Amino acid sequence: MTDLFRITAVRWAFGIALWSTFMTLVLFGFVYWQTAPFVQDELAHVVRHEVLYAAQQPDEAGVRVESWIRDDLHSVHFGGVFGPDGTKHLGNIDALPPDLPPDGEVRRIGTLVAIAGRALHEELWSAALTLPDGRVVVVAHDTDEIDRARVTVLRALGLALAPMLALSALGGTVLAARGRRRMVATQAALARLMNGHLNQRLPIHGTKDEFDRLARDVNALLDEIGRLMEEVRGVGDAVAHDLRTPLTRLRTRLETSRARAASVEEFREAIDQGLVWIDQTLAMVNAVLRIGEIEHGRRRAAFASLDLADIVAEVAEFHEPVAEEKGVMLRLLPPDAVPAIKGDRDLLFEALSNLVENAVKFTPPGGEVRIGLQGRDNAATIAVEDTGPGVPQRERVQVFGRFHRLEPARGSPGNGLGLSLVLAVAKLHGLSVEIGEAPGGGCRITMNWCAE
Numbered sequence: 001m002t003d004l005f006r007i008t009a010v011r012w013a014f015g016i017a018l019w020s021t022f023m024t025l026v027l028f029g030f031v032y033w034q035t036a037p038f039v040q041d042e043l044a045h046v047v048r049h050e051v052l053y054a055a056q057q058p059d060e061a062g063v064r065v066e067s068w069i070r071d072d073l074h075s076v077h078f079g080g081v082f083g084p085d086g087t088k089h090l091g092n093i094d095a096l097p098p099d100l101p102p103d104g105e106v107r108r109i110g111t112l113v114a115i116a117g118r119a120l121h122e123e124l125w126s127a128a129l130t131l132p133d134g135r136v137v138v139v140a141h142d143t144d145e146i147d148r149a150r151v152t153v154l155r156a157l158g159l160a161l162a163p164m165l166a167l168s169a170l171g172g173t174v175l176a177a178r179g180r181r182r183m184v185a186t187q188a189a190l191a192r193l194m195n196g197h198l199n200q201r202l203p204i205h206g207t208k209d210e211f212d213r214l215a216r217d218v219n220a221l222l223d224e225i226g227r228l229m230e231e232v233r234g235v236g237d238a239v240a241h242d243l244r245t246p247l248t249r250l251r252t253r254l255e256t257s258r259a260r261a262a263s264v265e266e267f268r269e270a271i272d273q274g275l276v277w278i279d280q281t282l283a284m285v286n287a288v289l290r291i292g293e294i295e296h297g298r299r300r301a302a303f304a305s306l307d308l309a310d311i312v313a314e315v316a317e318f319h320e321p322v323a324e325e326k327g328v329m330l331r332l333l334p335p336d337a338v339p340a341i342k343g344d345r346d347l348l349f350e351a352l353s354n355l356v357e358n359a360v361k362f363t364p365p366g367g368e369v370r371i372g373l374q375g376r377d378n379a380a381t382i383a384v385e386d387t388g389p390g391v392p393q394r395e396r397v398q399v400f401g402r403f404h405r406l407e408p409a410r411g412s413p414g415n416g417l418g419l420s421l422v423l424a425v426a427k428l429h430g431l432s433v434e435i436g437e438a439p440g441g442g443c444r445i446t447m448n449w450c451a452e
Contacts, residue, residue: 020168
């Protein structure tokens, strides 16, 4: 039995049946609670009306009570007129009930009555009033009608409870089975995923319910995992390719120097060249590790309040000599007043420095690089614009991938990690990075920040 209740469908069916049964009992109880008082109030109203009617005309009180008794076809009407001393004058109630006050209010009492020539003890709904001459008029109705109403309601509730319980259990079973079918389909899809079929996705039935929303979220997660795995695979291929070139050169140079070097100077020259290639390789490895460290978020603990205008000015000043040497005008636009930002000063300087370095590198002599800081409300935008060849629309997303390089840049120094580092720093600080076209042509890259 315990193992049976471990099945979700069984638990759902049982829970739905119990809940439906509980709600049915509550509803039936409310119906019973409303029905019995309603019948009782209606009967009390009739008895109260009849006793008032009989007492309106004292001389006609006996006639009216006898009419009340005579018009009864089911032997449920009772009444009587009694003298001031309690002597019975007329009616089918044998004695004035001692516990019935003559105030016109309806009460349930037990008394002796005459039915078909026999004296019987009956429970009656009775009301009494005192006439001006001291006589007491009593009008009563038996309680069988109320009791029958109660029994009828209880019987109806009892008869309806069993079908309601059965229908509730059936409905719970159907709903639980439907949910179980979808769960089985999900489990089958997950099993195929665990067996290596990474292109498998959870089924979506188009009902837009919780199962569909969960499946859609899991599918989005699987798509992101697939993208990351492709990126890791691409990074691995790129690292292997980029490491192979300097290592091959280094090996070839060392072999050539060992065979042909005739002096210490030639050996030193070979070693120096080898060290340069080793430094290039280490720089690439360190860049990959640095990006991973930034993406992990460990640097967030050192965040402090920063003035973006100071960082932008320092970056412009740092790259001005290189731009001047190449014949490129590096212009710092007047910054707007922007709110302070929480962040790592060194990382933001490095990210912005990478953007400016790329802009200077790809801007031809005589061109211009512009650095600006714009503010609006609680938002800030750092923009770097150049008059270079720009970035094609189809590659504006791929350029942030590790080791991705545009075709014109393949012959220039670099390893394709600069924009990856910029994106990692931006995400760490809650910034977004966008690539567009600068006014007049060229590339425009912005880092956007908005206060929460």
